[in-house]
Amino acid sequence: YKLKVDKMTNIVLFGPPGAGKGTQATILKDTYELKHISTGDVFRYNIKNQTELGMMAKSFMDKGQLVPDEVTIDMLRAEVKKNIDGKGFIFDGFPRTVAQAEALEELLKTEGTEVSAMIALEVEDDLLVQRLLERGKTSGRPDDANEAVIRERIKVYYEETAILKQFYLKENKYYGINGVGSIEEITQRLKEVIDEIQ
Numbered sequence: 001y002k003l004k005v006d007k008m009t010n011i012v013l014f015g016p017p018g019a020g021k022g023t024q025a026t027i028l029k030d031t032y033e034l035k036h037i038s039t040g041d042v043f044r045y046n047i048k049n050q051t052e053l054g055m056m057a058k059s060f061m062d063k064g065q066l067v068p069d070e071v072t073i074d075m076l077r078a079e080v081k082k083n084i085d086g087k088g089f090i091f092d093g094f095p096r097t098v099a100q101a102e103a104l105e106e107l108l109k110t111e112g113t114e115v116s117a118m119i120a121l122e123v124e125d126d127l128l129v130q131r132l133l134e135r136g137k138t139s140g141r142p143d144d145a146n147e148a149v150i151r152e153r154i155k156v157y158y159e160e161t162a163i164l165k166q167f168y169l170k171e172n173k174y175y176g177i178n179g180v181g182s183i184e185e186i187t188q189r190l191k192e193v194i195d196e197i198q
């Protein structure tokens with residue numbers, strides 16, 4: 001291991017689409033001086049700039065499906081390597097599959113560090129749909145625009161992503177918090193967990 005071991009704080013923010021991951025990560029990155037990596041944001045940036053990666057990702061995202069692991073992992077690896085000298089990371093929207101979780105573990109290990117905690121925001125499905133439809137009125141995001149696509153995203157979450165709870169539970173790194181309440185209340189709940197594990 002390099003000297004970095006145990007010095008970084010690497011948080012995986014977890015939860016279904018619309019749980020508040022992006023919202024909270026944007027706040028917490030400043031509080032703890034962590035690099036915020038949102039795979040969704042990186043894809044949307046690539047779509048806006050009409051890169052090859054963006055065009056490919058768009059075809060999956062618009063349908064509410066996951067972008068294939070291989071490209072997502074390559075992209076994440078590049079983002080991590082660019083920022084490995086900082087205090088740590090907030091991963092928002094990654095990992096979303098077992099293959100992604102394994103790749104993250106491997107990648108961080110190579111860098112002499114590891115995931116500190118996975119913190120899950122727990123929110124019931126109907127409220128997720130309501131929040132995403134609300135955002136869809138102004139976000140211009142095609143994946144927020146109609147209820148069928150939103151329900152598909154939630155379905156994919158239960159089929160492919162929810163299992164990751166077991167992955168991190170086994171390592172004693174899983175923390176679940178209530179994701180219903182005001183944005184400030186939820187930030188407070190997250191801070192309690194992060195302060196405890198630091």
Ligand code: B4P
Pocket residue numbers: 016017018019020021022023024039040041043060061062064065066067068072092093094095096100131132134135143153179180181182183186
């Ligand atoms: P993401 O960009 O990760 O989008 P998301 O799951 O909808 O979460 P987001 O962070 O944006 O929403 P938030 O909960 O903060 O993914 C989009 C797509 O990209 C995926 O479907 C997939 O196709 C692709 N993708 C991304 N990562 C991938 C990966 N690793 N592998 C494969 N594919 C990948 O907020 C939602 C709304 O709720 C907001 O409007 C917010 O204002 C509101 N809200 C938040 N907190 C609230 C609160 N406490 N009360 C009321 N409203 C609240």
